[in-house]
Amino acid sequence: MNQRKMGDLLPRLIPILAVLLALLVGAVMLALLGTNPWEAYRALFIGAFGSTNALADTIVKATPLLFVGLGICIAFRGGVLNIGGEGQLVTGAIAATAVALAVPTWPGWIIVLMSLSAGMLAGAIWGGIAGLLKAHLNVNEILSTIMLNYIAVFGMNYLLRGPMMDPLQIKLGSFTPQTARLPRSVDLPRLIPTRLHLGAAIAVVLAFAVYVLLWRTTIGFRIRTVGKNLRAALAAGINTKRYMVLSLLLAGAFAGLGGAVEVLGLHHRMFTDGSAFGFTGSAGFNGIVAALFGQLHPIGTIPAAFLLGALLTGANKMQRVMQVPSALIGALSGLIVLLVVGSEIFHRRQIRRADKRNSELEDAVDAKEDS
Amino acid sequence: MNKVLSGFVLVALIVSSIAIIGMATPFKVAFVTPSTINDSAWSQSMYDALMTIQNEMGEGNFQFVYSENMFVISDAAAAIRDYASQGYDLVIAHGSQYGGSLVDIAPDFPNTAFAWGSTANTFSDQGITNIFSYQPYSEQGGYVNGVLAAKLSESGIMGVIGPIETGDAKRYTEGFEQGVMATNPNAKVSVTWTGSYSDVSLAAETARTMIKSGADVLTGTSQMVIGAIGVAKKEGAIWFGYDVDQAPLAPKIVVSSVIVDWTVALRPMIDAIQSGTMGGTVYDLTLANGGLKIAVNAEGLVGKTIEGIINGDIKVGE
Amino acid sequence: MTWAVIVGILSSGIRLATPYLYAAVGETIGQVSGVLNLGVDGVMLMGAYVAFFVALRTGSLSLGLIAGAGIGAMFGLIMAFISVTLKAEQGISGIGLYLFGLGLSTFLFGVTIKNVQTIDGFPDLAIPALSRIPVIGEIFFQHNILVYVAFALVPIAWFVLNKTPFGLKVRAVGQNPEAADSLGVNVSRVRYLTVTLGGMLSGIAGASLSIALLNTFQQNLTNGMGFIAVALVYFGGWRVSGVLLGSLLFSTVNAVQLWLQVKGVTIPSDFLLMMPYIVTILVLAAMANRRVNAPAALNKRFERGES
Known part of the structure; x- marks a missing residue:
């Protein structure tokens, strides 16, 4: 039962991991620019939710x-x-x-x-x-x-x-x-x-x-x-x-x-x-x-x-605080899109496995539609 | 006891006021602009002006930050509001499309001055007192370029490439046409609008089309003209610049550029703010007050002639 | 209208069509194999930026071109990995790729080249003898090398897609990947090849702007051309010849409207500027009964062993 829960949770976490990976790539680029990535992302977060x-x-x-x-x-x-x-x-x-x-x-x-x-x-x-x-x-x-x-x-x-x-x-x-x-x-x-x-x-x-x-x-x-x-x-x-x-x-x-x-x-x-x-x-x-x-x-x-x-x-706030070109965030949001859609494969695999388990109960077509 | 206390307060007041004078907090400017600060046009001209002022006043007395690429109006509005709430002395909203947002924001921040352009509208009619505006008389520069263009054109056909028929671009173009007509009434000026500030490709093909239909002198406004300058360079047509000195882009063919020197508006604006006036003034930029300048290309014909006379290569009057 | 005007308009049309041709032919090859890549514009921008940057720093246009093609191929590879290996939804992957290319090229331009600059790009190359032919010579044979290559690409792409075993595989994979798979065609490998090739051509499309036609780079230099290129693939009905016609139609109408403006026609410029877009739709609508052989598997993910 516990294992099953883990199995359900993991695919849901993958989009978040994808976002984190994209931010990591961004951090490397910021660091190369000589900007403190931590400060930059803090500005991004504050700009989006800070007040x-x-x-x-x-x-x-x-x-x-x-x-x-x-x-x-x-x-x-x-x-x-x-x-x-x-x-x-x-x-x-x-x-x-x-x-x-x-x-x-x-x-x-x-x-x-x-x-x-x-x-x-x-x-x-x-x-x-x-x-x-x-x-x-x-x-x-x-x-x-x-x-x-x-x-x-x-x-x-x-x-x-x-x-x-x-x-x-x-x-x-x-x-x-x-x-x-x-x-x-x-x-x-x-x-x-x-x-x-x-x-x-x-x-x-x-x-x-x-x-x-x-x-x-x-x-x-x-x-x-x-x-x-x-x-x-x-x-x-x-x-x-x-x-x-x-x-x-x-x-x-x-x-x-x-x-x-x-x-x-x-x-x-x-x-x-x-x-x-x-x-x-x-x-x-x-x-x-x-x-x-x-x-x-x-x-x-x-x-x-x-x-x-x-x-x-948040990206605009980051530009204001760090004077980093906001285009970097444009690039990162593109990367996030790519990583998130790319990671959906794990979600789909999950559904397919579930299909096999419940093949008598579930209509396979419906499950595919939900993917 | 009371005396001691009041004496203490007095000393504290004096000390703190000395401290404030001694620290001389720098004048802080925030600058919000639609394109990039290196666009060789509109945004760069303001960025250059702010740099000039910073060099004049020293970094200790004048600091500025910028938000570039703010072509999305609601993003720009957020930036303007954010800067104002951080206590910047002056927030420059460098685009006539930002005016609508300023009206909403300025009244909430009476201790911050705002400036925008190109326009003659400071919204003082709506009771707002902390908005300045600036407005280059682009038609004056256009006229000068037009006169020179008409003199230099052999075919008598000239082309103007603009983004959309409005604002500064419209005024510059009308001035250019007037200048041409005043010099050579038989000349023909063809004007083409590409419908975009950024369509470099269409600007380039427009320039080609113009040259094909006989134009030998071209000019234009906005950052897309880089494409047209490239074509003019390749085809050997003469180019007249606008916004910044465009000679470095094509030294051989640029005769002169109309430069907008925003420092002419910025200096009195900063003085006014420091003496407590937060808005209400329209700063015109004209040839008369030096807000518009004609930059002669030192490597072009006019520049070479002047240089030749100065260093004696060209003998005049002998 | 004099001959000179017609010559001017047609030769403009050919020049304007060049970037569309590279990008749309590349996109056609990818789509025929069943992969929709909406990110062409982003790939073009990367190609344009990298080609310009390399040409500016090394002084070599050929190196610039190779670098532009290379970065395009790399972006194609990314698209292939995401859409073929990871089987992601193709439409959205393309939009991601577009945003990535747009952002990255703007960012890199801002931190490396900084100021708008121009270079001397590929010069016009009049073809001996042919360029002397009156009218025809001036329209077709006085362009830079990348214009010729773009038009040479059309018959080559047609031949490869329709007359070679590889082309047959590409079409099979796009029409019925399951059947192709059962016949021993490696669906993934074919799609990797086509999408990477498509990316490379998009990269060259960008380079044709930055180091041959416009000889400069600035942010968003393409101004949405990549999206028009995708639209032209649909216009052409997934046929290379149709893509050629579409590119020429769109570009020539654009050249006509520019010429009308230069001549001082009193119609408001905005309406003239709409013309290429309206004409493209109308022409396609007028051909409503044409037979279109759409790749049946386009924009669908292929899972081996399914169904």
């Missing part, structure tokens, strides 16, 4: 990762790969901003609801385009979502330096590509006196909603069936094309909502530095990482997004 403010920043950073990650959970379960999180975040944010600026005098909560819905809708459309292209015109979603990311960014640049530019910027002659500040009535409430806003709570609630959607509804069952076994789904009479579109549409909707929440909760305006990164902070990619660390399970994605947010937030 209320740091913790709030970590959660703020994790919020868009969770939104994108939830969408990724749906898309992956539905058998589609959504690399379009960046573009979907941007379209969602732009739509939310446009709506809030259009009706600034309406009651705040109405604008907030309209604005968030607009963001969600815009993201859904951006994801849905990729879905329709895949289902009906045989255009692979990896290609279309990559291209749609660029199209969204150029569209954003056009709107922000043109029709949506803050009139004040034109008056001052600075021509900074950003919109006016949104009416204060639409600011999402702060949870504590830091930057932490309601968006984080919305994301967590939605994580449970996604869980219910995927495992407690017929729609979710069909999405998963299409993703797991296309032929079986066809044989069962499921309209597979419709569910492919739906998966990408939902993935886009969550990312779009994430973009809208970033605007209403954090920035209170939309801006561009020419790329998507300035606004998204690569959440479109990091969200994929968060979802996969979370085993493609919406509830698992919550702590995964939090940890990734902590790492990214």
